[in-house]
Amino acid sequence: MTSKATAMIFTSEGKPFEKQEVILNDINSNEVIVRIVYTTICTSDLHTFTGRRSTPCPCVLGHEIIGEIISKGQNINKDYNGHLLKIGDLVTWCVYAFDANGKMAKKGIPQKSEDLYKYGHHKFIPEDGLNGGFATHCVLKKGTAIFKLPDFLSHKQSAPINCTHATMAGAIRIAGYLENKNVMITGTGMLGLSACAMAKESGAKNVFALDINPERLAYAKKFGANKFIDAKLSTSEIKSLLSKNEIDVIIDTTGIPSVMETGLEILTIGGTAVWIGAVFSQPATQVNAEMIIRNLLTIKGLHNYTPNDLGYAVDFVSKNHSKYPFEELVGEEFPLEDLTEAFEIAKSGKHYRVGIKQ
Template identity: 55%
Template sequence: MKNEALAMVFSEVEKPFLPLSVNLPALATGEAIVEITYSTICTSDLHTFYGRREANFPSVLGHEMIGRMIDLPENGLTDYYGQTLKIGDLVTWSVYAHDHTGSMAQKGIPQKSVPLFKYGHEKMETNDVLSGGFATHCHLRKGTDIFKIPAGISSKAAAPLNCTHATIAGAIRLAGNLLEKNVLVLGAGMLGLSACAMSRYAGAKMVLVMDLDLQRVEIARQYGADEGLPAELALEETLKVIQPHGGIDVVIETSGSASAMEKSLDLLNIGGITVWVGAVYSDRNVNLNAEKVVRKILTIKGLHNYIPEDLSYAIKFLETTHSLYSFERLVGTEFKLTELDEAFNVANAFGKYRVGITPN
């Protein structure tokens, strides 16, 4: 086994990544080393790199990644289902490591555990470098939920599992039973396309999508959306479109736009539920009419990250639907790890759903 790894270090906002060679660490109980086979640039990576949200640096960014097991502890390691992991297994893992016996885990929100180790977000320490996806290897910490990737799923489709698809699986969980319900997805980026497809997978009667970019709206039709709406359409005109279909029972909001969140409340049927997942960076406050929420018996839920069960659901979703929805096509282009600066420029400038990185 090669004992050296290369990491691309994020040292400062909009500054070139710095290549750093390090030795692979010795393993403690519950840890593992993965050779990263593929990673993708998430929109939140762009927010961090371009200073749109606070972040730790120096650090190794990247949290959408998959890889093969190359080193396991002497006493072995099991995956989320209790199956023994072996050298060579192709895996994905939760975006964070946490104490499974801790108080937040017991409350059902382990993603808010203290302490929490988040891949692609941690400040780099002298002897603790391999914590993100933009490197040749990743050091999996104790408390990480690990999942084997089923055969037949391409690397391009699998890399976003532990972020995009798992987050949407969490939104579906919070929304409840979607059978015979009308779902409106706000935002047709990567999260939005996943939400369209997963809502259809969960049994939604009708899936509508709304975005400022009409080209993305049209693309969403290939991922489960029945009908698309321009985001700038006035409220009255939007209602005219959706009311003949029976209105909207569930909104999944992925854009992070305050105005979109406000609009969603006016579009919901009585008893409707809206789940907000896109607001992960600073924006203005949302203006809320409390009387409307009360009289219409509306429910607003927020989700940040997800629980391990959501990643399990996302994997089953992709295993079942990968031949129906071509998520690998959403990786617009790919670069070598050493070309990471160019990859970020392309991802930011051209609005690609995803840009792929081939570390090894």
């Protein structure tokens, strides 16, 4: 087994990543060491890098990761779905480790467990082992749901599964039955495109995409959207465009209060709004309680996801990897040592994702 690893350490907002050599300590019977083969830079990584989101420092960022198993504890024999695991298998895993017997896990929301251990968000302590994607290796702790990946998926297709697609799988789950419904996705970034594809495959009658960027709106067509709305229009103008298409479900990926408020106003009676984008500080969202009550509206929030959602996401991308251009979403690739440059490119917004290959 490799005894040394390299990590690119995040120390402070906007500062270059610091390369550090780390000793890989022996693991216990419930842990796994993976050699990271690919990581994509998530928007939340950018929020941390630019100071929009706080994280303990120093830290090894990166959580959209895939890797090959190089060592595993004697208690780790199968993945979450019961598939046998062996050295050399390519795997993804939940962005957190949790105690299955904990209070929140028993409530069905393990992502809110009391002692959650989040990959790419946890403070880096060499003695604790590597815990983020921007390194050569990662140590998977006890309580991590691991999923074996099929050989036919490319690294670009696979890396975002355990964040983007798993989160959206959770949003689709709580949105409920979508067959023959009109679904609107607000925001057509990485999450929004995933939402369009999942809504389409869930049997939605129409998939509306709303965004201020016409190029992104046009691109959403490749991911199943068939109706397009300019977000610069007023609420009344949007309502006029939708006069013949009542919106049953809105999934918001923007986190922008005005967009979420508009979404509530254009929902049909009995409609559902699922909010997943508001994961950073914003002004308060104004909710008209009388409108919510009289129109029988439901608002649901989702932060992160459950292991079952990740399992759904793995299956979804595996089944539809040839139907939707998931690989195109990673626009540029960089080696690990050029991580700072990669972040600068990612900040530009030119690409949905930037990849770090090993």
